[in-house]
Every structure is written in C-alpha cells, then in structure tokens.
Amino acid sequence: MGCGRVGAQLAGLLDSDGHSVTILDTNAYSFRRLLPAFSGTALVGNGTDEEALKKAGIEEADAFVAVTQGDNRNVLAAQIAKHIFGVPRVICRIYDPIRQELYNTLGLETFSPTTLFAQMLKEKLEK
Amino acid sequence: MGCGRVGAQLAGLLDSDGHSVTILDTNAYSFRRLLPAFSGTALVGNGTDEEALKKAGIEEADAFVAVTQGDNRNVLAAQIAKHIFGVPRVICRIYDPIRQELYNTLGLETFSPTTLFAQMLKEKLEK
Numbered sequence: 396m397g398c399g400r401v402g403a404q405l406a407g408l409l410d411s412d413g414h415s416v417t418i419l420d421t422n423a424y425s426f427r428r429l430l431p432a433f434s435g436t437a438l439v440g441n442g443t444d445e446e447a448l449k450k451a452g453i454e455e456a457d458a459f460v461a462v463t464q465g466d467n468r469n470v471l472a473a474q475i476a477k478h479i480f481g482v483p484r485v486i487c488r489i490y491d492p493i494r495q496e497l498y499n500t501l502g503l504e505t506f507s508p509t510t511l512f513a514q515m516l517k518e519k520l521e522k
Numbered sequence: 523m524g525c526g527r528v529g530a531q532l533a534g535l536l537d538s539d540g541h542s543v544t545i546l547d548t549n550a551y552s553f554r555r556l557l558p559a560f561s562g563t564a565l566v567g568n569g570t571d572e573e574a575l576k577k578a579g580i581e582e583a584d585a586f587v588a589v590t591q592g593d594n595r596n597v598l599a600a601q602i603a604k605h606i607f608g609v610p611r612v613i614c615r616i617y618d619p620i621r622q623e624l625y626n627t628l629g630l631e632t633f634s635p636t637t638l639f640a641q642m643l644k645e646k647l648e649k
Contacts, residue, residue, distance in 0.1 A: 516528070
C-alpha cells in the first residue's frame with residue numbers, strides 16, 4: 396500500500412524476484428514510478444478500505460507493507476491487514492518516532508525512517 | 523542543514539554526545555523539533571548561501587550534513603561545503619536514486635533513503 400518512491404521500488408524488487416505483487420494507491424498517477432518491467436498488479440484504491448484490500452487479494456497475501464506518506468493511514472491499514480485478514484507478515488512505516496514506539500509496544504511491526512537515519516548518519520560521521 | 527525530523531534527531535544525538543552542533547534551517551518554526559535539552563545553536567538561514575554557512579561556523583566544521591527535503595538544495599549545499607569550504611566530512615541526502623548514483627560517481631558522499639528502505643524491507647519480508 397502506497398506507490399511512493401519506497402513502495403514502487405520495493406514492489407519492483409519483489410516482482411523481479413518472482414513474487415506475485417499487488418500495489419495499491421489512491422492516486423493512479425503514482426504508478427508512473429513503477430518500472431516498465433513490473434509484471435505485478437497496480438490497483439487504484441484505499442488500503443484502509445476492506446473492499447479495496449479484498450480486491451487486491453489480501454485474503455491470499457503472505458505479506459502486507461504500508462508505506463504511504465501518512466502514519467495514521469499506515470497504522471490503520473496495517474491493523475486491518477493483521478487483525479481482520481490475518482496476514483502473516485505485516486510491516487508498517489511510521490515517521491513519528493513516538494508513535495512508532497507506541498505501536499511497536501502494541502505488537503505492530505513498524506519502522507521509523509527518522510530514527511534509523513539519524514542513527515545511521517551519526518555512525519557514519521563518527522567513523 | 524535542515525531541521526526536519528532526521529536533522530533534528532541527528533543534531534540531538536550529536537549534541538548529547540558532546541559534539542558542538544549548529545543546525546541551520548530557512549524556517550525558524552522547524553526548530554520546534556529540537557529537544558529542550560539541545561545545547562547547540564539553531565540558526566535561521568539558507569545552507570546554499572555562503573554567508574549563512576560562514577555565520578554557522580562552516581570554516582571550523584569537521585562535518586556537514588545536508589538533509590532538507592530538496593535533493594537539489596542538499597546537493598548544492600554539500601558541494602559548497604566540500605569544495606569551497608573544504609569541510610572534511612560531507613554527507614548529503616538524495617531521495618532520487620538516479621541522481622544519487624550520479625552524485626556518488628561525482629565524489630559526493632550521498633545516501634538515498636529510498637534505496638536503503640526498499641532493500642531493508644525486502645530483506646525483512648524474505649527472512
């Protein structure tokens with residue numbers, strides 16, 4: 396869910412590795428980011444909408460990744476994927492480190508680019 | 523340069539480690555992201571402007587990090603820091619993976635969150 400830069404690149408990587416990928420975005424224009432070689436499915440729809448998720452095949456999905464620009468949307472969609480559809484592997488991007496901690500505690504597998512990058516840059520600088 | 527989420531967090535990490543940190547942003551409101559414990563300097567100014575960089579102490583700096591939202595601004599400021607002021611360590615965020623490759627080739631130390639995250643997510647999923 397989310398065909399931004401990270402979503403599009405991840406979809407491409409998984410697709411070229413032979414996985415069956417469906418990418419969902421509310422804005423069809425975002426699909427321009429997919430490489431021409433992408434052989435998966437691109438679907439216009441909202442990942443917080445159960446009908447859209449079903450259409451995207453969530454009931455058969457092994458994994459669900461929420462990487463839209465909105466933390467709240469990502470969290471909501473990830474919780475739906477995990478708790479309503481029982482997707483085995485759910486990962487969710489949360490920019491806000493405070494919310495990230497909270498949702499980690501609540502059992503959601505989250506990652507915060509903010510924390511990761513600040514830490515990574517610090518290590519680079521101190522090397 | 524750039525007091526967004528990553529910039530503010532990195533400044534805080536370095537500051538609390540005892541480094542002398544100056545953070546530069548064109549928008550004073552962005553300094554709200556700094557923790558109250560931050561003991562460095564927050565300066566309103568444009569990191570692509572040599573006068574602002576001098577005021578921020580670039581001539582004595584050991585390192586310069588460009589993490590605004592704009593790839594072009596980051597690249598320009600990083601090149602000024604490296605080539606005009608001879609800052610020993612310069613790191614520059616570039617969202618666009620294609621530009622990132624180009625600037626890496628040109629000798630700038632860059633990192634692209636896009637590429638790093640797509641790769642990291644893929645590895646997490648395939649684990």
